[in-house]
Structures are given as C-alpha cells and as structure tokens.
Amino acid sequence: MATGGAGDDMPYIMPPGDRRSHVSRHGRIGGVGTCDVDGCGKPVKVTDYDGRWCRGHADARDAERQAEDLRLTVKAGGPWPQTCPRRVGELGPWERGKGLDTWAIRDQMRTCSFCGSLHPADFMDLIEQGWVVGPTDKNYKVYLSGPAMRDQAKFYYQHLSGEQRARFVELSNNAALGIDPAMHIGDPGYFYVQPFFMRYEDA
Numbered sequence: 001m002a003t004g005g006a007g008d009d010m011p012y013i014m015p016p017g018d019r020r021s022h023v024s025r026h027g028r029i030g031g032v033g034t035c036d037v038d039g040c041g042k043p044v045k046v047t048d049y050d051g052r053w054c055r056g057h058a059d060a061r062d063a064e065r066q067a068e069d070l071r072l073t074v075k076a077g078g079p080w081p082q083t084c085p086r087r088v089g090e091l092g093p094w095e096r097g098k099g100l101d102t103w104a105i106r107d108q109m110r111t112c113s114f115c116g117s118l119h120p121a122d123f124m125d126l127i128e129q130g131w132v133v134g135p136t137d138k139n140y141k142v143y144l145s146g147p148a149m150r151d152q153a154k155f156y157y158q159h160l161s162g163e164q165r166a167r168f169v170e171l172s173n174n175a176a177l178g179i180d181p182a183m184h185i186g187d188p189g190y191f192y193v194q195p196f197f198m199r200y201e202d203a
C-alpha cells in the first residue's frame with residue numbers, strides 16, 4: 001500500500017484548461033507529497049509526471065541533466081554554430097549577429113540555443129516517422145508528439161528551409177488527400193491557424 005505525504009487527502013480541483021490527467025504516478029497533481037530523494041522528506045507540491053523534488057534536489061537534478069546534455073553534445077561533435085532566424089528576423093532586445101547561436105543536444109534532441117526549437121532536419125524526420133503535428137493558434141510554432149508521453153518537442157517554423165517548407169506542405173496535403181506518406185495532424189485534424197508559409201485554397 002502506497003503511503004502519501006502530508007495533506008494527501010486535501011481536495012484537489014483541476015485548473016481550467018488543464019488537459020493532463022489530474023493524477024500522476026507521484027500523486028495528485030496540485031496535491032502535496034514529499035521529496036522523492038531518499039532521506040529528504042521535505043514537503044513538495046506535485047506538479048507533473050517528473051517526480052517529486054524539493055527545490056534543492058530539483059536544482060541538483062537539473063544541473064546533472066545539463067551536464068549530461070553537454071556530454072552528449074560534445075560526444076556527437078557539437079555544439080554546432082548557427083544563426084537562429086528568429087534572432088535576425090524578429091524585433092527584440094538582443095544582438096543581431098551571425099553565428100551567435102548553436103545547436104546542442106537537450107533532452108535527447110538537437111535544440112536551438114536561442115529559441116529552444118528542435119532542429120529542422122530532425123523535425124522533418126520525425127514527421128516522416130509519424131510523429132503527430134499538433135495544430136496551435138500560432139502561425140509560427142508547433143508541437144510534435146511521439147509515441148511515448150515524454151516525446152514532446154517544440155518547433156519554430158522560421159527554422160525551415162524553402163525545400164523543407166515545400167515538403168511540409170506536401171505531407172500536409174497528402175493527409176487531406178489520403179495519400180501516403182502523410183502527415184499525422186493532431187486534433188482537429190487540420191491547421192486551424194496555418195503556418196505562415198502555408199495557405200489553404202478555397203474549394
């Protein structure tokens with residue numbers, strides 16, 4: 001029988017719009033538990049599927065993950081210099097130079113150091129592998145989800161080359177036409193806000 005931390009029987013109200021299941025394997029999301037690290041026992045709020053960690057142990061875990069990401073990046077030959085198109089294409093309080101950004105492995109994905117986007121080649125590969133493209137109300141970003149719950153990636157369309165944009169549109173059209181290979185588009189099955197480089201034609 002599982003034992004809960006203090007306040008385990010407190011009522012829990014799911015926040016509006018929260019689409020996660022309100023119970024994780026660590027207890028009720030929003031409920032109170034204790035830090036998972038042996039011998040710690042500090043009370044913590046259960047916020048996600050990632051376990052229960054007090055601030056100190058969460059910081060230590062994050063530092064460990066960053067060190068592991070860096071190790072994997074270097075092992076793969078990175079970090080790889082690049083210029084994020086969002087740095088040079090958007091207004092913001094940052095320097096507009098070339099080669100100031102990198103691709104580096106973060107959470108097992110090549111990720112843009114400036115905007116946090118997945119690498120465009122990896123984005124296209126995962127779409128071809130059947131990862132689900134989740135429509136959003138933004139014309140510049142999209143989320144990909146894979147077979148496991150933790151397989152999630154954010155992508156900013158500005159990172160696509162012209163060729164990749166054309167392939168993206170082709171795969172999306174294949175979905176509408178029922179032709180393989182087709183893009184798997186998440187609920188509602190089409191882009192209610194189209195990517196900025198794409199437009200639906202009137203029938």
Ligand SMILES: [Zn+2]
Pocket residue numbers: 035036037040041042053054055056057
């Ligand atoms: Zn702790």
Ligand SMILES: [Zn+2]
Pocket residue numbers: 084085086112113114115116117156159
């Ligand atoms: Zn970027």
